Amino acid sequence: MRENDVIIKEVGAILSDRKRLAYVRSFGCQLNVSDGEKIKGMLKRMGYDFTDDERQADIIILNTCAVRESAEERVYGIIGSMKKLKEEKPSLIMGLSGCMTAQEHVVEKIRKKYPQIDFVMGTSAINTLPKLLLDCLRGVKFSADTGEYDDFSEHTEQVRESTYKASVPIMFGCNNFCTYCIVPYVRGRERSRRPEDITEEVEKLVSNGYKEIMLLGQNVNSYGKDLAENVTFPDLLRRIDRIDGDFVIRFMSSHPKDATRELIDTIFDCKKVAKHLHLPIQSGSNSVLERMNRRYTVGQYLETVDYIRRNDPDFSLTTDIIVGFPNETDEEFQETLDIIKRIRYDNIYSFIYSRRTGTKASEIVDMIPEEVKSMRMRKLLEVQREVSTENYKRFIGRRMRVLVDGESKKRAGYVTGKSDEFIIAEFVGDRSLTGDFVEIEVTDAMNWAVTGRII
Numbered sequence: 001m002r003e004n005d006v007i008i009k010e011v012g013a014i015l016s017d018r019k020r021l022a023y024v025r026s027f028g029c030q031l032n033v034s035d036g037e038k039i040k041g042m043l044k045r046m047g048y049d050f051t052d053d054e055r056q057a058d059i060i061i062l063n064t065c066a067v068r069e070s071a072e073e074r075v076y077g078i079i080g081s082m083k084k085l086k087e088e089k090p091s092l093i094m095g096l097s098g099c100m101t102a103q104e105h106v107v108e109k110i111r112k113k114y115p116q117i118d119f120v121m122g123t124s125a126i127n128t129l130p131k132l133l134l135d136c137l138r139g140v141k142f143s144a145d146t147g148e149y150d151d152f153s154e155h156t157e158q159v160r161e162s163t164y165k166a167s168v169p170i171m172f173g174c175n176n177f178c179t180y181c182i183v184p185y186v187r188g189r190e191r192s193r194r195p196e197d198i199t200e201e202v203e204k205l206v207s208n209g210y211k212e213i214m215l216l217g218q219n220v221n222s223y224g225k226d227l228a229e230n231v232t233f234p235d236l237l238r239r240i241d242r243i244d245g246d247f248v249i250r251f252m253s254s255h256p257k258d259a260t261r262e263l264i265d266t267i268f269d270c271k272k273v274a275k276h277l278h279l280p281i282q283s284g285s286n287s288v289l290e291r292m293n294r295r296y297t298v299g300q301y302l303e304t305v306d307y308i309r310r311n312d313p314d315f316s317l318t319t320d321i322i323v324g325f326p327n328e329t330d331e332e333f334q335e336t337l338d339i340i341k342r343i344r345y346d347n348i349y350s351f352i353y354s355r356r357t358g359t360k361a362s363e364i365v366d367m368i369p370e371e372v373k374s375m376r377m378r379k380l381l382e383v384q385r386e387v388s389t390e391n392y393k394r395f396i397g398r399r400m401r402v403l404v405d406g407e408s409k410k411r412a413g414y415v416t417g418k419s420d421e422f423i424i425a426e427f428v429g430d431r432s433l434t435g436d437f438v439e440i441e442v443t444d445a446m447n448w449a450v451t452g453r454i455i
């Protein structure tokens with residue numbers, strides 16, 4: 001770290017008489033957004049301010065996602081269109097970070113085809129940004145540092161996107177190797193942060209007025225398994241729940257194979273933990289789950305759901321679904337539709353399967369035409385719309401606590417926010433309520449939100 005301080009000073013000195021505006025854009029999941037906040041923190045230490053307009057920027061960093069092909073294509077498109085910016089302003093520095101850069105074939109492609117990119121930094125190499133920038137300022141044409149580091153950038157300054165909602169990564173990487181997924185290859189093995197570092201960060205955030213703390217990991221239920229100290233995810237939740245202050249605790253994601261009774265009991269016991277669980281099922285068919293290497297059956301998943309619902313019939317569940325996993329049959333897809341109707345999720349995040357080079361599933365010869373996959377996707381969304389509309393009616397006449405996010409984009413005079421159950425709620429109110437908790441009474445339900453009035 002001390003070495004970094006020296007480099008940061010050096011970069012600051014070289015740049016001292018230059019305009020320093022940075023444009024940082026993060027794609028993909030909230031873990032990546034959180035890395036983006038650290039990248040901004042690092043840039044701030046080197047004297048940069050920030051802009052949302054890439055044309056004004058003196059440095060552009062695209063913090064990329066590799067989870068689906070569409071995510072990568074978007075980034076290539078943007079890099080392509082930014083070539084012109086560099087021609088207009090040769091002093092412009094352009095760098096890439098995030099999950100795409102952890103794939104060798106991507107770095108090769110960038111090196112060969114996109115000379116506008118000055119440097120590439122890997123997913124756990126945020127602390128190498130000053131060094132890469134220094135190389136660039138000294139005239140090095142292309143530098144890449146994609147090595148794996150055990151450094152969590154602990155105590156790195158962050159420039160956060162929000163003043164009332166904060167993401168707090170508790171662990172990095174994934175050991176699960178679901179056959180479709182690139183994440184274990186680009187994020188490495190599971191590494192947990194020390195519980196003291198996490199609670200200290202949350203305490204600071206809460207004392208600075210943050211109202212929502214989102215604990216992040218690819219599989220938060222594995223938290224602590226790699227630590228010398230005997231600490232589990234439920235232990236961590238209890239420790240954070242004991243922190244004084246008015247805030248809501250959320251977490252994402254939970255792998256169903258590791259969602260234990262202890263976890264569910266902890267959610268019920270802890271006052272500040274939201275009564276909502278995001279539990280990605282991916283498919284309602286045992287044969288597909290096996291081909292995905294998910295390591296649970298639909299029956300085991302249902303046991304968890306039934307246990308939750310016995311304790312609280314209104315408990316909010318959300319999930320992820322992959323449509324069109326290689327050679328998914330009509331019957332297997334039908335099983336997914338059946339399970340959605342049976343479980344009645346409040347929301348689902350659905351994706352058409354995307355082939356990722358290097359994963360096990362990419363080796364399967366897929367016989368399902370793309371049109372069939374799109375048709376299934378439409379059917380899935382249609383079924384879910386019906387389920388949500390029905391589901392949200394259960395809140396009518398009841399009270400909800402909502403953290404206000406600002407003016408509604410859909411209805412003039414309304415503000416929008418998320419309830420503790422993670423449901424979008426809209427009601428007449430002033431935008432000055434942004435970042436506050438308000439109590440509402442629910443008066444109506446639609447398929448994407450509930451409507452209410454402030455009590």
Ligand code: SAH
Binds near residue numbers: 182255354
């Ligand atoms: N660790 C999290 C998921 C991270 S990726 C978990 O296991 O829940 C978020 C979601 O993207 C996954 O749940 C999955 O539904 C989807 N996804 C991942 N790889 C995909 C691929 N190759 N094609 C389509 N969707 C994918």
Ligand code: SF4
Binds near residue numbers: 181
């Ligand atoms: Fe990917 Fe599976 Fe790990 Fe989630 S648990 S990140 S889907 S490999």
Ligand code: F3S
Binds near residue numbers: 065187
């Ligand atoms: Fe994408 Fe990397 Fe997150 S692949 S979903 S940004 S962990």
